Amino acid sequence: MSDNLVIEVNNLSKQFSVAEKAEGFGASVKSLFNRKYKIVKAVDKISFNISEGEMVGFLGPNGAGKTTTLKMLTGILYPSGGEVKVLGYTPTDRIEAFQKQISMVMGQKNQLWWDLPPTDGFLMNKEIYQIPSLEYKATLAELVEILDIRDVLSTPVRKMSLGQRMKCELIASLLHKPKLLFLDEPTIGLDVATQKRVREFLRRINREYNTTIILTSHNMEDVQAVCDRIIMVDHGHKVYDGSIANLISSYATDKYLQVDFEKEVPKKELQKIGRVVEYDGWKAVIAVPRKGHAKKAAELLTKFEIDNLDIQEVKLEDIMLKHFSK
Amino acid sequence: MKYFRTFLFALQTEMQYRANLVMWFVVGAIGPLTMVMVWFAILGERSDIGGYTKGDFVIYYLFMTFGWYLVGGEFSRQIGHAIRNGEINKTLLKPYSIVIGEWASEQAWKLTSMLVSLPALALVLYLMRGYIDWSFVPGQAIWIAMSLFFGAIIFALIQATIGILAFWVTEIWPFAEMMDVTLHLFGGMLAPIALLPQAVQRVTVWLPFRYIFFEPINIILGNQSDPMSVIYKQGIFIVVLYLLHVVVWKAGIRRYEGIGG
Secondary structure (H helix, E strand, C coil): CCCCEEEEEEEEEEEEEEEECCCCHHHHHHHHHCCEEEEEEEEEEEEEEEECCCEEEEECCCCCCHHHHHHHHHCCCCCCEEEEEECCECHHHCCHHHHCCEEEEECCCCCCCCCCCHHHHHHHHHHHCCCCHHHHHHHHHHHHHHHCCHHHCCCCHHHCCHHHHHHHHHHHHHCCCCCEEEEECCCCCCCHHHHHHHHHHHHHHHHHHCCEEEEECCCHHHHHHHCCEEEEEECCEEEEEEEHHHHHHHHCCEEEEEEEECCCCCHHHHHCCCEEEEECCCEEEEEEECCCHHHHHHHHHHHCCEEEEEEEECCHHHHHHHHHCC | CHHHHHHHHHHHHHHHCHHHHHHHHHHHHHHHHHHHHHHHHHHCCCCEECCEEHHHHHHHHHHHHHHHHHHCCCHHHHHHHHHHHCCHHHHHCCCCCHHHHHHHHHHHHHHHHHHHHHHHHHHHHHHCHHHCCCCCCHHHHHHHHHHHHHHHHHHHHHHHHHHHCHHHHCCCHHHHHHHHHHHHHHCCCCCCHHHCCHHHHHHHHCCCHHHCCHHHHHHHHCCCCCHHHHHHHHHHHHHHHHHHHHHHHHHHHHHCCCCCC
């Protein structure tokens, strides 16, 4: 990772005007003549910088402002306020030199031609990004090899599985070797094996091409596997910016003791040790305060006949759940 | 080149749906035949109406149909749809114009349907051959080509601007329908403008619609003694509509809310 800043965001804001209407036919008629609007602050004075080669996860619940921020970084949306520079450009200027250095994969949108094989869509991107033929062939061969997708290259996109389509979307997005790759829910709907492959692929292109990756996902495994740093947003505000390890140590006040017993143990007994998170009689997960967790583990070992004991960090998912369900 | 690729892909897509081609053949014949039959009924035993004979009506509607495939279309709906459901997002990220892309894409189905319609139009021409007294004047070719080309630009700019209105109104189909109705009345698609009331004819001079189909067909039919003046007026409308298009696009994209992922 270098210190070259590729993204500089300062007090970035975006607000939408949303029409309000009460339920029912009468309200619909009324709204014809007197429509009311409310202002929704989707992003509210967010600031951060991202350096070249970083892999950053944008986390937050639905409506937190993740995708809106990404859209402002890529030039799809004009900010309502603040400043944003990406690779030294103002994204909404939509200058060709800027657009040729970025790419975005949206998990729920296709950029390939639905009725044609993906290779036709790749050719389209070759023309759009003016990729020299030799470079195009070499990059395509490499990406096809990494993602192991050769068998479906002549199949119309509409007949592909979701996983195959996502792999092809990734290839289409990377043919012009962007310096900056934005991914919005890239593993949504994919099976576990394909998710794993996509994550490995992202790590590899980051390693080999020093591609900066900005990812939004509700899948915490994506984030933990791919990102070095996370930015958490909630109601348009930035609530955390740092490493995953720091987040866990600063937000997680508990540790989990995962225990397998030799014989069945009553739940009541375990509740004397800590908060029982999972329990089935023979197995349990008990949350205990981070400080003094070793003592609690020792207490378990002395009180009960134990087959196995693991001390675990609280999962990122649990922190997110705890934070955003407040 | 990228837009030519778009055109080729759209053409490939058209070929995937063979049943549509049969329908275009039928549609190609029904349109001009219906209009010719209506005017034949109105003419009855009379030799002409407003200087238009039965043969002139046949030629008028055949060229109107053929000219629509060359000049017309409805890509405003595709642009509006892309804005409404957020499909435009992927084009805003790339060095690619959705307006030119949708225009190029539309040429594919227009070309396909035109080729399929040609036999139908030839059949209509053959059936009506007894009424036709028209000969092509080679000297007019350059004016015909220019007026059709400029007519196509005027049409495309209006379509593009209507499509972009989706940034404000979300659903543009009423505007697209309005454009169709206006073209039928003020553009001469329903009836030759020369047959409309004088007041309506005077209004059409100040609107771009008659310069899309009616004036080029007038030149084809040999009814326009000063084709240069048509080209000149088309040029003015192109400049005005282009400026309007740019202003509307810049204002629209600023208020875009980026619907969907």
